Amino acid sequence: MTPDDAHDFRAIFKSLCLAVGAEPDDAKERLFFAQMKDIPLEIVRPAAGVLAKTHHRMPTVAHWRDACDIAQSARKALPPAEVIEQRMVCDQCEDTGWIAPAHGLACPGDGRCGIEACARQKSPHTFTAACSCRSTNPIYQYHHPIKRQYGSQEPGIGRGKQ
Ligand SMILES: [Zn+2]
Numbered sequence: 741m742t743p744d745d746a747h748d749f750r751a752i753f754k755s756l757c758l759a760v761g762a763e764p765d766d767a768k769e770r771l772f773f774a775q776m777k778d779i780p781l782e783i784v785r786p787a788a789g790v791l792a793k794t795h796h797r798m799p800t801v802a803h804w805r806d807a808c809d810i811a812q813s814a815r816k817a818l819p820p821a822e823v824i825e826q827r828m829v830c831d832q833c834e835d836t837g838w839i840a841p842a843h844g845l846a847c848p849g850d851g852r853c854g855i856e857a858c859a860r861q862k863s864p865h866t867f868t869a870a871c872s873c874r875s876t877n878p879i880y881q882y883h884h885p886i887k888r889q890y891g892s893q894e895p896g897i898g899r900g901k902q
């Protein structure tokens with residue numbers, strides 16, 4: 741929180757006091773603010789909401805900070821709001837990171853797919869390729885936080901006997 745958040749924090753603090761049946765106290769409010777300065781207001785606020793529902797008396801700074809930790813990890817588990825709104829970012833791969841065969845990745849069997857086995861089999865097939873959106877697609881990145889090294893399970897590749 742920044743000094744600008746003191747006003748909002750006061751409102752949060754007061755409603756938490758009311759919710760748990762404690763007397764709002766200026767000194768306590770300043771103390772809590774100072775002890776939680778390192779936590780952003782958008783985390784402090786939902787944490788206070790949780791404490792208001794679960795506590796019968798004023799939580800300690802440590803309790804509130806614990807609730808902030810939980811609120812923070814819950815936030816991290818969700819994609820940013822704009823990602824949820826957008827739903828599908830890339831229609832080439834439908835955000836899977838692999839171009840769907842429906843988008844015309846067909847190989848007549850001449851090796852244009854780049855698959856080693858194709859040169860031996862020489863039969864038409866469809867194949868997938870890594871979509872170019874990966875580095876910029878927030879939905880793909882959300883579902884694939886660690887870059888995949890091997891793409892051997894992609895559908896549509898008839899590998900046959902090796
Ligand atoms: Zn894509």
Ligand SMILES: [Zn+2]
Pocket residue numbers: 847848849850851852853854855858865
């Ligand atoms: Zn091929």
